[in-house]
Amino acid sequence: MNRADKIAFEKIAFEHLDRLHGTALKLTRNAAEADDLVQETYTRAFQHFGQFEQGTNFKAWIFRILVNTYINGYRRKGRAPALVDFSEMEPVYEEAVQETSFLNQPVSSLYERLDDEVKQALEKLPEEYRVVLLLASVEGFSYEEIAKMVGIPIGTVMSRLFRARALMRRNLVEYAKEHGLEEKSK
Amino acid sequence: MNCPEIRKLVHLFTDGELDPRANVDVLAHLNMCPPCNERFSDAKKFEDFLREKLRPQPAPPAVRVRIDSQLRELTAPWPMRVASGLRRRPLISMTGVAALLVFSFLSFNGYGNLTTCPYVRDTVKFTKDIQAKRVLSLPLQGPGREESKKFPNGVTVPGYLQVKNGDYLTRSGPAYDITYAQAFRMEHCPEDKACVVLYFISAPSLPFGEHNCKVINGVRFCVWEHDGCRVVTWKNEKLGLYCMAICQVTEMENDALLNFANIASTQ
Structure with missing residues (x-):
C-alpha cells in the first residue's frame, strides 16, 4: 500500500473512530480490550482496504471487520454469554411495553434521568443480543447489513433484535423502579 | 390488516425495514x-x-495515536518495520548490539534448514560460532501474538522451532501473519544480553533503490536509520537470501556497520 492509499484510508476511516470505539467498548465492556479491538480493526481494514469497493458503504464495511474481529477473537476470552430462555419472550415484551410506556409522562421523565443505568442494562444483555441492538438501534444499520456483519440470517437478526429490545425494557423497568417509578406513577 | 398484524410490524416500521x-x-x-398509533409512537x-x-x-486520543503508529509501521519499508519491532522488544532492546536478519521465501519450509548470515561484533567472530547455535528450523506460521520462552539446550519445540541454547522470541500479530523474529543467546554473552537476533520474514520486496546505498565488492548495501537504529540490508546472491543487520546508532558507526556487513556478506 502506498502513501496515497494510506492517506485515502485515513481520510475515510478515522471519521468512524468514535463510533467504532464506542461499539467496541460496549461489546467488550473493558476499556483496554476495546482499545485493542479498535486498533486491530483498523489494522485489518487497512490491510484489506484494496478489497473495499469504492462507492459502497465504508462504515458498514469497517463495522463488519470490527464485529468479525470481536466474534473471532475477543469473545473467546471466557466471556460466553449467559443462556437465556426466550420461549416466553413475547408476553414479556408485551408486559414490558405496558410497564415502560414512554407516552406516560411521569415515567418518561424518570427515564430521562437514567443514564449509566441504560449502559448497565445493555451490559446485562446476552452478547448476541447486545451486538444486534448496538448495530441496529445505536448505529442504524439495516437488518441486511447486520446479518452480513454477524454472519446470521436476517430472520435471526430480527428475532434477536426483538428480544434485545424486550430485555432492555425489562432491565430498565427494574432500574426505573429503583429510582422511584412506583411512587411516582401511583 | 388488523391490529395484531400491524403490531407485529412495529419494529420493522421504526427500523425503516x-x-x-407495507409502509403505506x-x-x-x-x-x-389511536391504540396502535400510541404503540408505534412508544x-x-x-x-x-x-x-x-x-x-x-x-x-x-491515545487510541488514535496507537492506530496512527501502527499504520505508519505497516507502510514503512520492511526493514523499518523490523527495526521498530526491535525497539519494542525488551529482550532485544537490552542488547544494545547489532542484529542480523535473514529471510527467504524459498529456502525453508516448515522444517527446512536455514543458512544464517553472520553477525560479528566482539562476541561472535566467525560464522560457525553462530551456526553452532542457530535456529535449525522454524514454522511458516508462528504462534499467535507474542511469545518469549527459555528452552534448555537442544530442545525441540514441535511445530515452532528448534533452538540450541537460550532464548527465542517470536512475534506474530495482526500486522504480521508470519513469525518473523527469533533471538537467542550465545554462551559467552553476558546474562542480560541477547547477542544475536535473527529475523525471518516472509514479506514484501526490498526497496533497494530508494535509500542510501553503497556497492562494496559488487554487493549493494543499503543503509537506513530508523527509530534510533541503523539498518543495513543486502542480498546474498549465492544463497539467495536477503540479509539484514541492525544496530543501535550509538553502538556502531555507519562505516563500522558497513564493514561488518561486507565481512558478513563474504561468509
Missing part, C-alpha cells in the same frame, strides 16, 4: 387506530431514547 407498500398500509392503519420514542443514551463518547 418495511417495503413502501401501516400508516393508513395508524391514522385511524416504540419510536424508546428507540430515540436508546440511541441518545448509548451515543458513543469520543475515543480517547
